[in-house]
Amino acid sequence: MRQNALFQLATGLGTPSTARKEDIAAVAASVQTEERNDHFVVRNGVRCAGAHLIVDLYEAERLDDIDHIEATLRRAVDAARATLLHIHLHHFEPNGGVSGVAVLAESHISIHTWPENGYAALDVFMCGDANPDACIPVLREAFKPKNIAVSELLRGQGA
Numbered sequence: 001m002r003q004n005a006l007f008q009l010a011t012g013l014g015t016p017s018t019a020r021k022e023d024i025a026a027v028a029a030s031v032q033t034e035e036r037n038d039h040f041v042v043r044n045g046v047r048c049a050g051a052h053l054i055v056d057l058y059e060a061e062r063l064d065d066i067d068h069i070e071a072t073l074r075r076a077v078d079a080a081r082a083t084l085l086h087i088h089l090h091h092f093e094p095n096g097g098v099s100g101v102a103v104l105a106e107s108h109i110s111i112h113t114w115p116e117n118g119y120a121a122l123d124v125f126m127c128g129d130a131n132p133d134a135c136i137p138v139l140r141e142a143f144k145p146k147n148i149a150v151s152e153l154l155r156g157q158g159a
Contacts, residue, residue: 039106039128040156049156050107050127055139057120059146063113064096072142073102073109079138082106082130106130120145125155 043051062068066089077084082104089100095116102109107125114120120143126132140148 040159041127043154046154046157048154049159050125050130050154051132052123052125052153052155053132053135054151054153055120055122055124055136056149057122057139057143057145058148059118060113060120060143061118061145062143063115063118063120064091064098066091066098068142069098069100069111069113072138073100073111075142076109076124076135076138077102077104079134080106080124080126080130080132081134082126104130109135118145 040047040049041051042048057063070087070089073087074084083106084102085105086103087100088103089098089111091098095114097113097115099112100110104126106128108123109125110123112121122139124132124135136148136150139145
């Protein structure tokens with residue numbers, strides 16, 4: 001693998017030294033002339049990149065059912081009025097745990113389950129007009145946890 005292959009795969013930009021000066025100037029000019037929508041939000045009176053919910057589900061059900069988890073993530077995305085780009089889930093054996101992510105235009109929802117302990121850890125991070133709080137009732141209904149803990153971080157304050 002060539003030295004810059006990872007950079008090329010990750011960004012699609014090629015090696016940094018191959019960029020043409022005219023292309024860079026054109027991009028810079030268009031950014032300056034277009035109104036930029038950075039998708040920052042105001043939450044609880046604070047301007048930030050978005051709300052990041054840390055969600056713990058205790059004594060939850062169906063944490064080994066990958067199809068149920070995928071359908072639940074899709075419902076959560078819809079409820080939040082977010083834009084789904086891709087879902088990737090992995091089913092572990094022999095315990096049946098699932099780890100994965102729903103990649104959103106507004107950020108992501110990730111899930112990691114331990115069905116043998118009835119526990120799931122989720123991250124729900126969204127910017128723009130998406131409503132991460134709308135995911136909580138969907139998760140509660142889908143996994144029927146006996147207890148749910150939600151913490152909120154406001155990301156990108158002061159950026």
